[in-house]
Amino acid sequence: MECSVVPANLDREQLRASIQEKYTAVADTPELGFHFHTGRPLAAMLGYAAAEVDLLPRPAVESFAGTGNPFTMGRLRPGETVLDIGSGAGFDTLLAARQVGSSGRVIAVDMTEAMLGRTREGAQALGLANVEARLGYAEALPVQDRSIDVVISNGVINLTPDKVAVMEEIRRVLKPGGRIQIADIVVHLEVPQDARDDIELWSG
Amino acid sequence: MLAFTGFTNVRWGTEIDVFSGSRHESDAAEFETRGVTFAAYLA
Numbered sequence: 746m747e748c749s750v751v752p753a754n755l756d757r758e759q760l761r762a763s764i765q766e767k768y769t770a771v772a773d774t775p776e777l778g779f780h781f782h783t784g785r786p787l788a789a790m791l792g793y794a795a796a797e798v799d800l801l802p803r804p805a806v807e808s809f810a811g812t813g814n815p816f817t818m819g820r821l822r823p824g825e826t827v828l829d830i831g832s833g834a835g836f837d838t839l840l841a842a843r844q845v846g847s848s849g850r851v852i853a854v855d856m857t858e859a860m861l862g863r864t865r866e867g868a869q870a871l872g873l874a875n876v877e878a879r880l881g882y883a884e885a886l887p888v889q890d891r892s893i894d895v896v897i898s899n900g901v902i903n904l905t906p907d908k909v910a911v912m913e914e915i916r917r918v919l920k921p922g923g924r925i926q927i928a929d930i931v932v933h934l935e936v937p938q939d940a941r942d943d944i945e946l947w948s949g
Numbered sequence: 950m951l952a953f954t955g956f957t958n959v960r961w962g963t964e965i966d967v968f969s970g971s972r973h974e975s976d977a978a979e980f981e982t983r984g985v986t987f988a989a990y991l992a
Contacts, residue, residue, distance in 0.1 A: 781968055782968075789983070790965065791965065811967075812982045812984030813985055813986035815986060817962050818960065870963045900984070912951070916954050916955050916991060919991045920988070920991075921991070924988060924989065925956065925991075926988045927986065928984060929985040930982050930983065930985065931964065931983050931984075931985050932980045932982050933981035
């Protein structure tokens with residue numbers, strides 16, 4: 746069986762650089778406003794419990810830029826090993842770490858070291874010793890085969906040019922019977938090829 | 950793509966318009982882009 750996905754004709758390194766620049770700006774200057782909602786208003790829109798958001802460090806909340814709420818698909822269980830792909834400043838990572846507790850752990854993968862630094866700072870501020878931040882790409886996850894119970898991700902896979910490769914990586918790292926709880930985007934109108942090939946439109 | 954990569958029991962959540970009304974609207978709104986959350990299990 747073949748999976749047919751129309752590839753975009755673009756320079757992947759350029760795309761990654763553009764996305765890194767955009768989301769670093771979200772983290773550094775969230776008050777500027779972007780083409781998507783951010784921060785606490787977005788979290789409320791997506792159904793995150795205010796009481797849980799209130800517990801998170803301010804930088805993780807203010808730079809939150811997801812497209813959904815992976816936890817609406819079910820809370821994580823104590824002891825589970827979770828992978829957060831494209832973890833940004835750590836909003837979902839920190840919530841996940843609280844849910845799985847000290848017997849579980851969360852591996853946060855992001856392609857930007859600055860974002861990983863914020864995740865580590867957030868975990869330290871909350872006294873969470875079960876968070877590990879790793880530099881890497883969604884298409885080449887720095888994670889062992891069959892080691893993950895749950896993969897979460899929020900608004901990230903749409904930013905990757907090779908989505909089949911990402912899903913194959915997710916399959917590789919999940920334990921048999923493991924699950925995904927992913928938020929992303931769907932597009933209801935056909936996007937023309939010239940728009941698919943425009944890096945500016947990918948990153949906003 | 951989920952079936953192709955070995956996932957089953959796919960569940961979809963409610964679609965949410967996460968772009969309209971943002972400070973700088975873009976083509977995302979023009980293409981009726983929505984946020985959505987889904988879950989699935991590895992077979």
